[in-house]
Amino acid sequence: MVEILAYRSLVKLLVLCHFISLVAVSTVEARIRHYRWEVKYEYKSPDCFKKLVITINGGTPGPKILAQQGDTIVVELKNSLLTENVAIHWHGIRQIGTPWSDGTEGVTQCPILPGDTFIYKFVVDRAGSYLYHAHYGIQREAGLYGSITVSVPNGESEPFAYDYDRGIILNDWFHKSTYEQAAGLSSIPFVWVGEPQSLLINGRGRFNCSLLATPSLEAGVCNATNPECSPYVLTVIPGKTYRLRIGSLTSLSALSFQIEGHNMTVVEADGHYVEPFETKNLYIYSGETYSVLVKASQDPSRNYWVTTNVVSRKPTTPTGLAILNYYPKYFKKSPPTLPTTGPLWNDTAPRLTQSLAVKAHKSFIHSPPLTSDKVIVLLNTQNKIDGYYRWSLNNVSFSLPHTPYLIALKENLNLNHVFDQTPPPENYDFKNYDIYAVAKNVNATSSNGIYRLKFNTTVDIILQNANTMTVNNSETHPWHLHGHDFWVLGYGTGKFDMKKDVGKYNLVNPIMKNTVPVHPYGWTALRFRADNPGVWAFHCHLESHFYMGMGVVFEAGVEKVGKLPSSVMGCGETKGFHRP
C-alpha cells in the first residue's frame, strides 16, 4: 500500500515536472519561420512611372519578416529573374555560426543562378529592427529589399512603452535601369545617373508625370492616378503612442525624415536601445534603422504630412510624401498645409549633432574593450584607375574575386588563384595628404586583397573622409559592417589626429551599430571584436560606391567555421563543387 502511494506520488511528481518543463519549453522554444519567395522582374509604377522592377512574391518592398528573438528563419528563394543572378543579404543579422548565409555574392557565396532555388537559414538572435536586400551588383536599386522585425522573447520587456508598431522603409528611386547605371559607372567616359527621380516611403512615391514628353505619357508610361503610387497612409488612433521602425535603403541619398507637427523620440538604432532623445528631423543614412516613438497627440480633425528629403547632396528630387491620418476621419485626404522642404541640405552641423546624440541606453550599455589590438585608418577618396572613376581606401580600390573568399579559405583552395595575397594598406600618408583638396595624383590601384584579423582581437577603424575629384566637395558615406556590431567611439570634423582624438573617445556609453556615416570632411571612429568566425564585408552602403570599389573585407577565425553547404559553391575555382 505504502509502495503504491509512493508510486502514485512519484507519477504525480513526474507528470508535474513534465508539465512544468513543457511550460518552460513553450516560453523559450524557438520557432522555425519558413518563407517561400519568388524573385522576378515585373512592371510596376512605384512613383507613377512604369518600369521593370524586381519583386518578391509580386511586391517591392518584399514581404516583411516578423520573428521573435531566437527563431530560425528559413527563406527558400527561387530566382525567376530569367537572365540575372541574385543573392540576398540579411542586414544587421550577425549570422553567428552560419557565415555562409550572409548573402554577400563574391564574399560568402556564389550567385544564385536563374532558375535555381537557394535556401537561406539563420537565427535571429537579437530583438530589433533590421533589413534585407540584394547584394549582387547594384541590384538592390531595382527594388529587391524589405524589413526584418525581431520582437523580444516572451516575458522580456523593453525600456519604453508603445501601443502599436509600424514599419517605414525609405528609399530613393531612379528611372534608369540598373543595367544602364552599372554600364555608365564602368565606362569611359564615366556616365553618372544624377539625383533620384523620387523618394519612396514604403515603396510609394510621386513623380510629376507632366515632366515627360507627350509620347511617353500617351504610351501609358506615367500615370498619376495609378493606385500603386498613391501615398502611404499611416492611420493613428488619437492619444496612442506609435513605435515607428524606420529604415533607409537608399542607393545614393542621405535623408531627413519628419512628421508635421509631431516630435519623435529616438529609442532604438540598428537593434540597440538608445538613451532616448527628441527630435523634429531624423537624419537617416542608407543601411541604418531607427525606432522612434510618436504620440498621436495633435488635432485629430486633420491629417499631417510625413516627409523625407535629400540632405548632403544638392537635391533636385522632390520631397517624398506620406500621410499621417487620425482615425476615423479623412483617410487618404491630403493635409491642408504645404509640405515643408526639410532642413538645409548642406548644413552638416545638425547631422553631426544627431550622430553624437545617439548613445547606448543607460540600462543597456555594452562596455567596449578599453584598448584595441589594431588600428586601421581608411582614407575615403574618389580616384581614377586607367581612366575609370573609382572609390578607394588608402589609394586601393576594392574589387570582388570570382571565387567567394569564404569558400576559398575554408576549403583550402590555392589562394593565389583566388585573390591578391598582399593585404591592403592599414594607413595613408597622414602628413602629406590634404583632405580638403582634390588629390594631386588621383590614380589608385585596384585589389581584391583582404585583412586577415587574429580571431577575438579588438580592432579600431578610423574612417577618414576627404575631398572628391570635384573642388570643394566631400560626400557622406554610410559604412556597413557585416557579421558584427561595432561600438561608435566618436565623430569629428577635419583630419583625425591620433594624439588628440583618441583621448576623446566615448568609452562610457557608446552605441553599438552596424552602419554609421562618415560626414563630409570628417572622421568616424569604430571598435569591434573580431569574434565571429567567417569572412565579412565592410563597405560604403551607397550602391554605386561599393560597385566602384568602396569597401574592404575582413577574415577572422575561418578555421572555426562549420561545414559549408555545397549550395553556396559552383562558381570560379569552386566549379563542380556544387552537389545539389
Ligand SMILES: O=C1O[C@H]([C@@H](O)CO)C(O)=C1O
Ligand atoms: O560616385 C560618384 O560620382 C559622382 C560624381 O562625383 C562624379 O560625376 C557622384 O556624385 C558620386 O557620388
